[in-house]
Amino acid sequence: MPKAMKVYEVGAPSVMQWEDVDLGKPGEGEVLLRHTAVGLNFIDVYFRTGVYPAAGFPFVPGLEGAGVVDEVGTGVSDLSVGDRVAYASPPLGAYAEQRLMPADRLVKIPAEITDTTAAAMMLKGMTVQYLLRQVYDVKSGDTILFHAAAGGVGLIACQWAKHLGATVIGTVSTDEKADLARKHGCDYPVIYTRENFVERVKEITDGKGVPVVYDSVGRTTFDDSLDCLQPKGLMASFGQSSGAVENFNPGVLSLKGSLFLTRPTLMTYTARREDLVAMADELCSVVTSGAVTIPINQRFRLADAIQAHTDLEARKTQGATVFEV
Numbered sequence: 102m103p104k105a106m107k108v109y110e111v112g113a114p115s116v117m118q119w120e121d122v123d124l125g126k127p128g129e130g131e132v133l134l135r136h137t138a139v140g141l142n143f144i145d146v147y148f149r150t151g152v153y154p155a156a157g158f159p160f161v162p163g164l165e166g167a168g169v170v171d172e173v174g175t176g177v178s179d180l181s182v183g184d185r186v187a188y189a190s191p192p193l194g195a196y197a198e199q200r201l202m203p204a205d206r207l208v209k210i211p212a213e214i215t216d217t218t219a220a221a222m223m224l225k226g227m228t229v230q231y232l233l234r235q236v237y238d239v240k241s242g243d244t245i246l247f248h249a250a251a252g253g254v255g256l257i258a259c260q261w262a263k264h265l266g267a268t269v270i271g272t273v274s275t276d277e278k279a280d281l282a283r284k285h286g287c288d289y290p291v292i293y294t295r296e297n298f299v300e301r302v303k304e305i306t307d308g309k310g311v312p313v314v315y316d317s318v319g320r321t322t323f324d325d326s327l328d329c330l331q332p333k334g335l336m337a338s339f340g341q342s343s344g345a346v347e348n349f350n351p352g353v354l355s356l357k358g359s360l361f362l363t364r365p366t367l368m369t370y371t372a373r374r375e376d377l378v379a380m381a382d383e384l385c386s387v388v389t390s391g392a393v394t395i396p397i398n399q400r401f402r403l404a405d406a407i408q409a410h411t412d413l414e415a416r417k418t419q420g421a422t423v424f425e426v
């Protein structure tokens with residue numbers, strides 16, 4: 102019987118338990134997927150802690166993985182047993198040796214991309230695709246601010262933004278993370294645990310500010326991020342690793358220069374199959390061309406997910422973290 106990590110109640114990483122799961126056969130439109138690698142994402146922490154509610158308990162966390170199709174259900178025409186596939190999508194359930202998955206959420210992995218890289222890049226890389234290419238179309242000559250620049254999403258974003266011709270200002274908590282961000286295309290790492298990032302952005306942009314801020318840190322950076330924007334600039338608030346932004350008054354957007362604010366999610370941007378495929382294709386092409394690499398700095402066994410969550414929440418990780426199955 103396959104094993105999976107199950108969450109019986111919200112709480113600390115220790116609420117996760119490695120247990121047998123009974124999957125049954127794939128239903129209509131589903132495949133049985135044997136994972137070879139699974140991605141760790143901060144959203145897994147939000148579900149485990151109850152910031153985002155799961156549909157019920159116990160649940161198996163995880164939204165990103167890669168593997169091989171072991172069995173196909175009825176009505177699945179474009180996938181066959183043995184296909185190498187990857188995904189970044191609900192339903193929850195990636196922290197498992199095997200799982201059932203809707204076929205229309207899967208994409209085939211090009212031969213040049215390993216399963217481990219696919220599991221590390223699908224959620225984080227497609228997030229970068231929609232942030233840099235759809236939420237705001239980053240152009241050559243733009244200077245952008247990207248928070249948590251040495252994280253899983255952050256290191257991909259630095260490289261991709263550089264590839265698009267932008268100048269990248271990125272915040273990080275330590276000197277070591279600053280070095281890593283710099284090596285991945287961040288022109289100006291700012292150590293926001295000791296430097297004032299608003300002042301640094303103003304210095305770097307000759308007082309103009311940036312046209313877009315990508316803020317996944319949330320509570321501790323949100324207000325100051327708005328002060329980094331040019332008039333009519335765009336704030337993409339796409340996460341809350343430091344806690345939720347509360348009591349926001351939209352009048353602030355007018356006072357600070359007719360700003361725009363969006364709170365986007367990957368799930369909205371990939372809801373239509375054709376968008377999912379186009380975004381995955383663009384991600385695969387920047388990775389296979391070598392323009393963007395997928396740095397995997399931590400590897401764990403799925404059974405050690407408790408340690409992986411502990412490290413992610415303690416800001417100890419850099420780049421992507423992958424579970425090898």
Ligand SMILES: NC(=O)c1ccc[n+]([C@@H]2O[C@H](COP(=O)([O-])OP(=O)(O)OC[C@H]3O[C@@H](n4cnc5c(N)ncnc54)[C@H](OP(=O)(O)O)[C@@H]3O)[C@@H](O)[C@H]2O)c1
Pocket residue numbers: 141142143144224225228249250251252253254255272273274275278317318339340341342343344365366367368413414415416417418419420
């Ligand atoms: N909306 C979407 O579609 C979407 C999709 C994917 C990811 N996200 C969001 O993007 C962010 C990055 O995701 P990721 O999986 O790649 O994680 P990550 O960036 O590898 O890890 C989170 C990073 O946030 C920073 N951070 C700042 N304050 C923190 C705090 N109080 N506690 C913990 N971390 C803190 C840390 O970097 P420093 O040590 O350098 O500060 C930490 O390494 C997350 O907020 C996630 O929810 C959103």
